[in-house]
Amino acid sequence: MTQDNPIPGRDAAVSLREVTYANLFEVLDLKVKPEQECLVGPNSVSISEAHFWPTGRFRAIYAVDTPVGFVMIDDHYLADENRTLELRKKGVDDYYLQRFMIDGEHRGKGYGFRAMELVIEHVKSRPNATQMTTNQVTGDSNAGEFYKKLGFEHTGEEDRGEPERLVI
Numbered sequence: 001m002t003q004d005n006p007i008p009g010r011d012a013a014v015s016l017r018e019v020t021y022a023n024l025f026e027v028l029d030l031k032v033k034p035e036q037e038c039l040v041g042p043n044s045v046s047i048s049e050a051h052f053w054p055t056g057r058f059r060a061i062y063a064v065d066t067p068v069g070f071v072m073i074d075d076h077y078l079a080d081e082n083r084t085l086e087l088r089k090k091g092v093d094d095y096y097l098q099r100f101m102i103d104g105e106h107r108g109k110g111y112g113f114r115a116m117e118l119v120i121e122h123v124k125s126r127p128n129a130t131q132m133t134t135n136q137v138t139g140d141s142n143a144g145e146f147y148k149k150l151g152f153e154h155t156g157e158e159d160r161g162e163p164e165r166l167v168i
């Protein structure tokens with residue numbers, strides 16, 4: 001870490017930035033703590049998936065100019081109109097939080113919370129955005145409490161093979 005890019009502190013400004021070739025490898029290097037690996041897929045897999053998935057949108061999470069995390073949502077309004085209508089008819093969630101991670105070295109500094117506030121703000125600006133959903137696997141270190149603090153509620157349902165569905 002050079003002096004030009006010091007480790008950001010708790011008060012660092014958090015932003016969502018595009019992943020480009022210039023920051024791709026830094027984003028691929030972001031890793032959750034080993035005990036959290038069962039909770040979220042690696043960023044390499046998420047970015048590969050999004051390449052084949054027209055309604056997936058992802059961003060790197062930055063604390064000032066340091067990449068600290070990654071987020072990916074499914075936004076059905078990015079599809080063409082017919083496909084969006086088809087998905088709506090099927091009752092599939094329009095806005096779904098697919099991946100969210102903060103690198104293990106940067107955990108616990110409030111970056112995740114502030115980044116998720118930005119994600120929620122973005123989703124609210126999208127067409128017909130009445131809710132955003134997400135799912136999580138059950139586990140001691142799952143992010144249930146984190147999501148609750150942001151206002152997500154457990155629905156008590158199972159979805160997409162994962163036992164805990166949350167909605168905000």
Ligand SMILES: CC(C)(COP(=O)(O)OP(=O)(O)OC[C@H]1O[C@@H](n2cnc3c(N)ncnc32)[C@H](O)[C@@H]1OP(=O)(O)O)[C@@H](O)C(=O)NCCC(=O)NCCS
Binds near residue numbers: 112113
């Ligand atoms: C969950 C995660 C995104 C939180 O990021 P973070 O930057 O460490 O979280 P923050 O520092 O912003 O925490 C905000 C609040 O949530 C709490 N919190 C964060 N993670 C928590 C957890 N796993 N369990 C309980 N509380 C948690 C914090 O204590 C903090 O509470 P406070 O405001 O009362 O102090 C991060 O730990 C992570 O990447 N986890 C692994 C991947 C994952 O589970 N992703 C979600 C499912 S896809």
